[in-house]
Amino acid sequence: MKLTDLELEMLAGEHGRARQWAVRHQQQVGRMFDAADTVAVAQAHMMADPESLGEAGVALVEGFAALPEADRRVRVPMITDPRGVDLTCYEPLGQTEEMANLERRFVAACRAMGILMTDTCINYQTIMPPVLGEHMAYGDTGVVIYSNSVCGARSNFEGGPSALAAGLTGRTPRYGLHLDEHRRATRRYRVHAQPADLMDWGLLGATIGRMAGSYWEVPVIEGIEGIPGSDALKHFGAAMASFGSTPLFHLAGITPECPTLAAVGGDALPATDITAEDIAALRAPFEARGDRLDVVVFAAPQLSLVEMGQVAALCRGRHRHPDTALIVCTPPGVYADAVRMGHVAEIEAFGGRVLQGTCFYQQYAREIGQANGWTRLLSNSAKIVNILGGYGYRPALATMADCIASAEAGRVL
Amino acid sequence: MTRTLTCHPGIGPTVTGPALVAQDNFSARYDLDRIAGVFSRPQHALYGQSYRDVVLVLNTAKGGVATAWMLHEMTARGVAPLAIVLNRANTILAQGAALANMALVDRFADGDVTTLIATGDHVTVDPSQGLVTILGGA
Structure with a gap:
């Protein structure tokens, strides 16, 4: 993989240890996919919840964040996927102080690197939608597929480490969906x-x-x-x-x-x-009519302001069953708007919880389920029911309206 | 009797270990209980089996991007496969293997790798050369 002069300097360590790691990482990935060279990216978007990172991943990024400012700051606008702990609401979910501390450490490291804590998987609706033909280093599969398909941007699935590498170098290996032939x-x-x-x-x-x-x-x-x-x-x-x-x-x-x-x-x-x-x-496989219902989740993807309004309207004048929880995940920016417009108050009056900047499957879903005794879960998201089977849940699928009606009834309708 | 399979050059060190094979796909997020070190998705062909210190031989990657961090986290705790061998990797598996320094190879010249290697075979995976050598059954 051909490197630019600047990338060669980074590889030689002239711009610090973080950028040297980044180019080495990109060389390994680029070789696997026969990338001829690298391409400049306009933004990077990093999936990095503490459950996925673990202590090892957090320590790695903290090591970069401790470098001198010139060596640690990202070179392009870099944003984040949902967090794993809503630090304004984690004890009620059964999340531990240890989980919250890992989250705090990682957020501090990101801020030191100049990463924008947007905490969203719907940045194409809320932050800065990509432009036709624009090259990106986006993480979260939902972000990538929407940006490629609906916006015409060009990004591979960039997992957290590769998005971080792209943020540090400003470029990414040119393979896969950066090339016309793969589109x-x-x-x-x-x-x-x-x-x-x-x-x-x-x-x-x-x-x-x-x-x-x-x-x-x-x-x-x-x-x-x-x-x-x-x-x-x-x-x-x-x-x-x-x-x-x-x-x-x-x-x-x-x-x-x-x-x-x-x-x-x-x-x-x-x-x-x-x-x-x-x-x-x-x-x-996701049918469960008549079953007792533990929790309804609206997430994956996080809810837009329009969806928040739809959930709030369905909640109006009703209340959840005492044995059935309702969780709604939305980005911090949408949360603020939804508070202002009264949507959050209506969902809370129903007995629901609105989490900001997290997504249910990315926030220690196994441990939350065990802490609360939740197994039967209902959602209108095909994505989340696909994921949560491996986390010990029995996930089922229903429309948004049927999810709220089921939460009220305490069983899947 | 040994047999050597040719594949695309991959990522990570040369390793040798017992194979665990299935005609199924892979995601660390979707399929694993990473604390217990077992496949936890009831629908997975390897449900309930340990993936620790084995050469996982599967079809392709599925699902999301979390595996890119998770392989590193699993390796750091010592509860991880030795290598992942696929018919076709996606970008996330490659990125995860690079961070974790885990052996990963794909694209075999000889056909469907899940039919060429059997569970229990001892295999050597050499990513730099793009070779997988089957040393024989356990």
Whole structure:
């Protein structure tokens, strides 16, 4: 992988130990994917919750943060994915002081490096949406798939270490989705069942993701009626990325790189039909009608201001069952707006908790479940029900309205 | 009798250990109880089995980005696989292996690696050369 003169200086240690580590890391990854060189990125976005980092990951970043200012500060705007502990609300969830302290240490290290603590996985709705053709080093699969597909940005899945390396160098290895040849469609799907709500959009994305089944497949999808909104495509992409490790899709006639099927090579591919039966088959393991319900979670992705308003409206004049909890996760910026607009008060009057800057599956979900005795969980997010089976939950899926009604009834309706 | 498989050059050191093989995919977040050191997702083909100090042989990566940090965290606590061998890695597995200094290889010339190696085979994974040598059964 060819390096710039500045990268060679970094590799030689002339810009400090952190940047030297960053270039070495990028060399290893770039070689694995035969990257010819690196490309400048406009932003970096880091997934780094303390559960994933552990003591070892936090100590690594603290080591960088302790360097002289010139050696430790990131070179491009760098933002963060949801945190693992809402420091304004962790004891009520059963999170420990040890977890909170790990979180505090990591946040302090990030701030010392000049990282902006946005704590969000919906930065494309709330912070600074990418521009068509802009190269990024984004983490969180939902961020990457939305930014690539809906905005036309160019990013691979950059896990926390690689996003950090990109922040430190301002560049990332040029492979995968930075290259035109990896953005052409490889699978073509024809949709015969129109999504009616956010849960349906997640289910459709999950169905396509499971069928595509690889980071290196690019689905092009036809048959979508009308123009989906941002929250719909958010759930669609997040679920597709979760079930398929898929980083990019094209919607024929809708997304910016795909004005026609032919523009992405989709006209030359055989079409696979997506039917209501395919979607029902994906949903079947997440049915739980009649079961006693421990917790309803709205998260993964975090809720937009519009979704906060929808949940609040459903909560109005009602109250949760005493044995069923409600948790809502939203970015700090949206939280502030939602307080101002009265949405948080309405959700709290229902008996719900609104967490700021976290996402449920990224905040020690196993330990929270054990501390509260929660196993049966209900959500409208196809992504979160896909993840939480491995964390000891029995996750089920329902629409936003049915989730609130179930929380009120204490059982899955 | 030994047999050597050729793959794309990968990441990490040369290691030798027993293989644990399944026709399934991998995510540290989705599939593992990282404290207990076992596969914890009930639907996974390796559910309940320990992944500690084995050469994991699976199909591809799935899910999100957390594995990029988690392999490092698992290695630091000494509850980690020796190596991960896949038909096709995604970017996250590569980034995680680089941080953790864990052996990772993919893209085999001989076909589906989950059918070429059996659970219990002792294998040497040489990422720098892009070679996996099957030394025989345990």
